[in-house]
Amino acid sequence: MTTARAPLIRAEGLYYSYVGGTPEPVPALRGIDLRIHPGEYVAVVGANGSGKSTLLRHFNALLQPDAGNVWVHEWNTREAVHLRSIRSSVGMVFQVPDAQIVASTVEEDVAFGPENLGIEPEALQVRVREALDAVGLTGYEERASHALSAGQKQRLAIAAALAMHPRCILFDEATSVLDPQGRLQLLNTMQALCSQGLAVVTVTHDMTEAARAHRVVVLHNGEIAMQGDPRSVFAQENHLLALGLETPAPTHIAHRLAGRLPFSSQIPVTVEELADEVAGQLKLHGQIPQSNPMQPGGAYP
Amino acid sequence: MNNPTRKVVVAGVMGAISVFLGASHWGFVPWLAGAALTIMHVPVIIGAILEGPWVGVAIGAIFGAFSLLQGAIAPTGPADVWFTNPLVSILPRLLIGPIAWLAYRALRQISEVAALAISGVAGSLTNTVLVLGALGLLRFLPWGVIGTIAVTNGLPEAVLAAVLTVAVVAAWKRIAIGQKGSTV
């Protein structure tokens, strides 16, 4: 983790309410303080209406706070002169694949962002090529964008953000409509972006997905209810249940075994970790041989 | 709301609905003697009410261009032939939006729902009067026939447009209309 470095995004004392449609304004965010650092992978979870998507939209100035401030680098999101700099630094991938495609061909859709930044045509070509390459869509340049599969559309949306050379990409429930394979590809792409130094902030209902992040932020009624590394957050299962959430399935099983498994180090959040934990426990008592001929190397170190 | 991006997008999306209504034939309601009532102009009215007169002009232009294209490439009814003339198909449609918008703006203070309904009627009648007027001026049809069509088609179209405009805009803006509660 890179907490020592200057934060990429800094939110302080954020308040926001939705006006219209209902007699009273509906408060969505109530005093949020949060920092996102370069290269960090943050998952934001919470029940419907907890303010997740609203929070995300403050990070690229799609929304401006009623009170409090958001800075991206040193740019305040309230200042219109910085809008282009902020939004090119913080890209966003939305939930509905179809609704975020602007142009009718793949290459033009990727070019849409940098075109708005006034990038010259030669440099545009290069950016489009690099961005498509990064998400594995090379060769699709002239395809009709609406004819792609849902998973490909989401990767196209990532390429479209990457073409603006961002420092951070926000994902707003971007995996929720994908099938298992499309989801896995998208999650792997997110992880790859992260390892290249980009910050990734993802909003999700899927706790297994959240478990992949460096940090999990739990929202409840517009406030941060819990945050920390996945293990420390998912260790508090009862707290999560009270907030209408759950833990990843392996963690849930581990919690139910809590009396029988001592969990030498930390609570498991993946199937591999849980299996290791159980196997380790049994080996300890000599129930199975120490070295296991069937195991071709654990899935995690 | 004065967001230029939203104006462009709403114009494009409402234009798409108008084209869809034409291409799918959803936009035609069978009526007397094989003639059809149309509601393809309703997206123009709704777009103008939501985003202003220029958006109405843009959607009107798309509606017009499509009826020109349809008249030329795949005419479905007899009247389509006339619509290859842009003076019939495009020019009159440009004014639907602005007139509907004016009606809405003028009456909004009095009653939102009434303003929507009258705006729908005004926009629809603009379409009827100007298209038929163009047919008359270009001497495609005698004025007597035009008068008859204006009454038999224009009036029910205006009613349909008003109903649809009220239903859509009220739902979008979450305005309760008429009764408070369901009829269950």
Added chain:
Amino acid sequence: MNRPSRPSEFELVGRVTIGQYLPTNSQVHQLDPRAKLLMVLLLAIGVVASDSLLGLAILLGGVALCLVSARIPLGYTLDGLRPALPFLLLLALLQILVIPARGPCLRTVWEWAFFSVTDRSLLAGAVLALRFVVMALGISLVSFSTSTTELTHGIEHLLRPMQTFGLPAHEAALVVNITIRFLPILAAEAERLLKAQASRGADFGPGRFGLLTRARKLLPLLVPLFLISLRRADQLVEAMEARCYLGGKGRTNLIQLRAHPRDHLAVLATSMVVALVVYLGSIDVEGLILSSILPCPT
């Protein structure tokens, strides 16, 4: 446009499209979209401004020549005309029989009861029919040979000079682009709505033609279709803003249209032909020819 083959009861997706691009990659396809748009505009001017039968025949010949070199199968072109033909004939007949012809000298060809057919009314009937045929074929030609993407680029580039007069060329092109992009989405949503309501007992079968019944069934389909579209519009606005869209100012373009000599040549040739056709109309060439053969009855 939807091709008249029998779809299943609810099938909309893939059948609701604009235009009918046929990628045969011919010379005509390779023309700059701007050139094609200008040419069809010139054609429209010629068709509207000239009432010379000879002139329109020249235009028809020109369009036909282009259709052949664009390698568009004859069947496709005629498909579009066929439904209009009976009505066209009726209109032409009305023009000939009912609408009184005007002109300096009318030679009556045939007379019966109230009807009288003159040479001029015959000409007028033929011109009326030909006008439609030429325009229809011209527009079909462009739609057969130009993809919708090319078309939007063409529109944007053509309108660009008008920006100095305050016409928002970029926005106009974007509107057209979004319309085209949304059409398949709308078709899919509409199909879903239709099926969902049929699943809940709505009856969309044929034979229910009353206005009220029809309107009552249309409303539950159209209201959600509009609402879904408006929601989608909001989502697209967000997506565009998230990608730094702040209007057309300062934008560059990935696709650069480059006009070749053949494009200039094509537009030039079209303007010359159209000028000739308009000239033929202005001197009333048919009148001159007729007068040179037949004397004017007094």
Added chain:
Amino acid sequence: MSQPDTLISVQDLAHTYLRGTPFEVPSLRGVSLTVAAGRTVGLVGPTGSGKSTLLQHLNGLLRPQEGTVHVLGDSLTDPSINIRDIRQRVGLVFQNPEDQLFEPYAGDDVAFGPRALGLERDQVRERVRQAMEAVGLSFDLKDRLTSQLSQGERRRLALAGVLALEPQILVLDEPTAGLDPLGRRSLLDFLSSWASDAKRAIVLATHNMEDIALLSDDVYVLVAGKIVLSGPARTVLQNADVLLQSSLSLPVSVELSRQLRRRGLPVSTDSLTMDEATRQIEVLLRGDS
């Protein structure tokens, strides 16, 4: 042709979209499937495998182009059957059905089906009440604007709209997609209680393997328009090779058993739900002490 308790029987069904145009897309290529009374049938497959097309045949939205579909004794190939009756008895819930609410008020939307059936006012009211209460919505919500309900409430309302037809078979396409954990759990609870009536049946299409593991009795795996695997849920969901080859994932419990066996532990793979997985490990650990 069918045993007495067979509600739906699909034989060698094939379907091609835009048939007869240059843009033909084959969607189903010979699918057979049986839905028996009292069973919940899970249909899994990646996006584009033809799940939705198959579902639309089950209530006659699509008629068979090739093959046969028998629903509650009627053959869909027969043009003279009462198709509206079939659509009433087989309730189809589309993906994201909350987008399709069209009446301003919640109660009227639920009443659409009963009114289309031509029921009396009192009967309509009773059906709306029962349907709303079945999905856990208070009857008082009938006078609320649908636009003011939450997403979870809107989805349950849409489900109530189908239940108000009092169907015998419920067909659902991705019913839990996009719901938060609480919304998902309450929907799954409702489905399993609804299915406990032995005369009823559920067909559930999804790529969420946990939902399938929790609810299904029988599972069909559809890939590129063909059934590649079918049988009792316990057998199918443990066939990791086929599931993974079909771009699907494994239920957590199955994945866990696999991982434990790889580590040399003596576990069978036949636990399906998290409860079973937990019990299995408990047994292991007890043996240990």
